[in-house]
Amino acid sequence: MKILYRLLLLIGIWSFCSSHLFSQGLPDSGGGSKERSDDDFKFMPIPYIDYNRSLGFTVGAVPIAMYNLSKKDTISPSSLSGAIGMYTTTQSWFVVQFNRFYFNEDKYRATLVGGQGNINFQFFLDMPFSPGYIDYNTGATFFMVELQRKVYKQLYLGANYTYTKLITNFDIANAPQQEDYLNGLGAVASLDLRDNVYYPHNGFIANLDYSTFPEFLDNEFISQKIEMDFDYFVEMKNKKDIIGTRVYTGFGIGDLNFNQQFVVGQTDIRGYSLGKYRGEQIIAVQGEYRYNPFKKLGFVGFLGFASIFGSINDGDNGLILPGLGTGFRYMVFEKNHMNVGMDIAVGKGDWGLYFKIGESF
Numbered sequence: 001m002k003i004l005y006r007l008l009l010l011i012g013i014w015s016f017c018s019s020h021l022f023s024q025g026l027p028d029s030g031g032g033s034k035e036r037s038d039d040d041f042k043f044m045p046i047p048y049i050d051y052n053r054s055l056g057f058t059v060g061a062v063p064i065a066m067y068n069l070s071k072k073d074t075i076s077p078s079s080l081s082g083a084i085g086m087y088t089t090t091q092s093w094f095v096v097q098f099n100r101f102y103f104n105e106d107k108y109r110a111t112l113v114g115g116q117g118n119i120n121f122q123f124f125l126d127m128p129f130s131p132g133y134i135d136y137n138t139g140a141t142f143f144m145v146e147l148q149r150k151v152y153k154q155l156y157l158g159a160n161y162t163y164t165k166l167i168t169n170f171d172i173a174n175a176p177q178q179e180d181y182l183n184g185l186g187a188v189a190s191l192d193l194r195d196n197v198y199y200p201h202n203g204f205i206a207n208l209d210y211s212t213f214p215e216f217l218d219n220e221f222i223s224q225k226i227e228m229d230f231d232y233f234v235e236m237k238n239k240k241d242i243i244g245t246r247v248y249t250g251f252g253i254g255d256l257n258f259n260q261q262f263v264v265g266q267t268d269i270r271g272y273s274l275g276k277y278r279g280e281q282i283i284a285v286q287g288e289y290r291y292n293p294f295k296k297l298g299f300v301g302f303l304g305f306a307s308i309f310g311s312i313n314d315g316d317n318g319l320i321l322p323g324l325g326t327g328f329r330y331m332v333f334e335k336n337h338m339n340v341g342m343d344i345a346v347g348k349g350d351w352g353l354y355f356k357i358g359e360s361f
Contacts, residue, residue, distance in 0.1 A: 048086055054121055135171040146186075159186060166179070196336070201235040241290060243289055250282050251282075267361055268306060271325060283306065288361075303323070327344060340356060340357055
């Protein structure tokens, strides 16, 4: 039963955080843009509305500020800070504060994210005699800090630290409360040849992220994760529309905790909101057309495919999982082409609605 509890714990935390926090399209920590806001500080309060098949309707607010850390530094892109506060019709709630800093003529980039919440979620387990969804509640506190430095041209190297505390109660007779702590150290490398960090028209970014959860940090499960992605952008002849493509893969090494598994959905691939397909390895490929017929209003259409391996449900291994959808974007910071918007997507027996801050990739 202990394995079952940890499995359920994983589904909820990862599905909730990925759908509402980490995959809202916040700009990547890479970027080669020389563009920055003309104002030293610009603030935009943005209402938040979303729908998830498991969590129900979500309402909240996303106040965002874009600013320049130094008036003398005309090379670094503008930095970004904000918060996400939300409440769902299933009585789940979350508060997150996030920051992306660019400074010292874009030689340094830093990310700082932290939050707390209470989640009511569910997980599908393909058990031999009674497959179905199981409800549970999880209280979560998390923190992440990352620093990157430019070492050669547009190549950045850096390190990060993550901390997560999870307390979970399951809707299973006589199930004990489960308390977990995850402490991770990571090394990152980014080769960034995009022309804009917030809305690239041309170029690419390639990222390599290695994370380890070592014994000396009191991790119960000793493991490592490697994630790689490559995003490529091409501007159309009209100088407004963009084609973006993305390849993403990730795999675990060692005694991988269920809380470290990969889940199909969100950025890779939209159209899966139930968190059903998950495993210890993942590969995803997608393309997106960004159509901009108006000055501040645009639209997107996207198609992608994903597969997982090392799943707890043997029948899910190697399945081709398509995702297809469309959405709109509204420009909130004109100088940097910083957008918010909404996407709707369908997948294999699933669908999802996604509020976006920035782009999906």
